[in-house]
Amino acid sequence: MKAGWAAERERSNALALRVMTWIALRLGRRIARGVLHGIAAYFVLFAPRARRASAAYLQRVFGRPARWRELYAHVYCFAATILDRVYLLRRQTRWLRLEVRGHEVIADVLAEGHGAFLIGAHLGSFEVLRATAATERPDLRLAMVMYPDNARLINAALAAIAPDAVPDIIALGRPEAMLQIRDRLAEGTLVGMLGDRVLHDDASARAQTRRIAFLGREAEWSDGPFRLADLLRQRIVTMVGLYLGGDRYEVRFAPLADFRARPANAAEREARIAAAQAAYVAHLESLCREQPYNWFNFHDFWREDPR
Numbered sequence: 001m002k003a004g005w006a007a008e009r010e011r012s013n014a015l016a017l018r019v020m021t022w023i024a025l026r027l028g029r030r031i032a033r034g035v036l037h038g039i040a041a042y043f044v045l046f047a048p049r050a051r052r053a054s055a056a057y058l059q060r061v062f063g064r065p066a067r068w069r070e071l072y073a074h075v076y077c078f079a080a081t082i083l084d085r086v087y088l089l090r091r092q093t094r095w096l097r098l099e100v101r102g103h104e105v106i107a108d109v110l111a112e113g114h115g116a117f118l119i120g121a122h123l124g125s126f127e128v129l130r131a132t133a134a135t136e137r138p139d140l141r142l143a144m145v146m147y148p149d150n151a152r153l154i155n156a157a158l159a160a161i162a163p164d165a166v167p168d169i170i171a172l173g174r175p176e177a178m179l180q181i182r183d184r185l186a187e188g189t190l191v192g193m194l195g196d197r198v199l200h201d202d203a204s205a206r207a208q209t210r211r212i213a214f215l216g217r218e219a220e221w222s223d224g225p226f227r228l229a230d231l232l233r234q235r236i237v238t239m240v241g242l243y244l245g246g247d248r249y250e251v252r253f254a255p256l257a258d259f260r261a262r263p264a265n266a267a268e269r270e271a272r273i274a275a276a277q278a279a280y281v282a283h284l285e286s287l288c289r290e291q292p293y294n295w296f297n298f299h300d301f302w303r304e305d306p307r
Helices: 014-027 029-046 048-062 068-089 103-111 126-136 149-161 177-186 224-232 266-290
Strands: 097-101 116-120 142-146 168-171 190-194 209-214 217-222 235-245 248-258
Touching: 014 029, 014 068, 029 048, 029 068, 048 068, 068 126, 068 235, 097 126, 103 235, 103 248, 116 224, 126 142, 126 235, 126 248, 142 177, 168 177, 177 190, 177 224, 209 266, 224 235, 224 266, 235 266, 248 266
Parallel strands: 097 248, 116 190, 116 235, 142 168, 142 190
Antiparallel strands: 209 217, 235 248
16 A cells, blocks of 8 residues: 555646646746746645645644635745756756855765765755756766655656656655665665655565654654664765755755664664654755745644545
8 A cells, every 4th residue: 555645646847847848948938937836726725635644734834824815825845946956957047046055064975985875855956956967066966865656747747858867766655666776876876865755666675664753743754764774784974955945046965864883683783773863854854844835745744634
């Protein structure tokens, strides 16, 4: 059984994606961003489950019920990052104002000659992270471990836009995923994962879930990424590409945990996995409070929606 978010039907339309792509590439980013206002309004009005999930999340961030303009701003922020993927994939970045923080963390990892785990969330733009790598470290190899099945339409559309820029994806739920991750790390590739969703077919068969407080209420979190890092004896670095509005993005890297040393016993292993996972959740919460419209989990994250 898939987790609830993975079973959600993709609310994309192939024709609409093609039209939007044509507008973006032929008429330019300014006009395309204007069209996004109508798209964002449509989803706020006619995607009730996503709207309720957004409202529940924003209420926890703001400490009060979310206003309609805030729901709209949340959806528009997501739509804006999807639009910008078109330009980032095609390396049309003259408009982009980008700041990178923590680049020395990645430099230290690469200097050692082997890969590492990058852990992020459905927060901001992963594509701007790839753009950063392409411009600042052309030698950097990056692969993503993800569950791609619930975004096939948009992924196919973006692949058609820039076939040479299709990301290296290791698909979860396949028997060879673990071996692919191990091989990429051995080649010196940075392997990225998103840790804010729970899957029943995680890359690590021993993955467990924990109830950890997030924005004032406990939620279920998978420790799969952390167990995987422990199993493969890797360090973990947090990654995020925050969208700051307009043409501004900020990429951040920071060390989170180091599993390279072998634990003394099983109890120590479990303790450091739990500590790394708790630190990740706390880090994500601080980012959500700082940039609340950047977290793009439009599903019932706390499992509290009676409908």
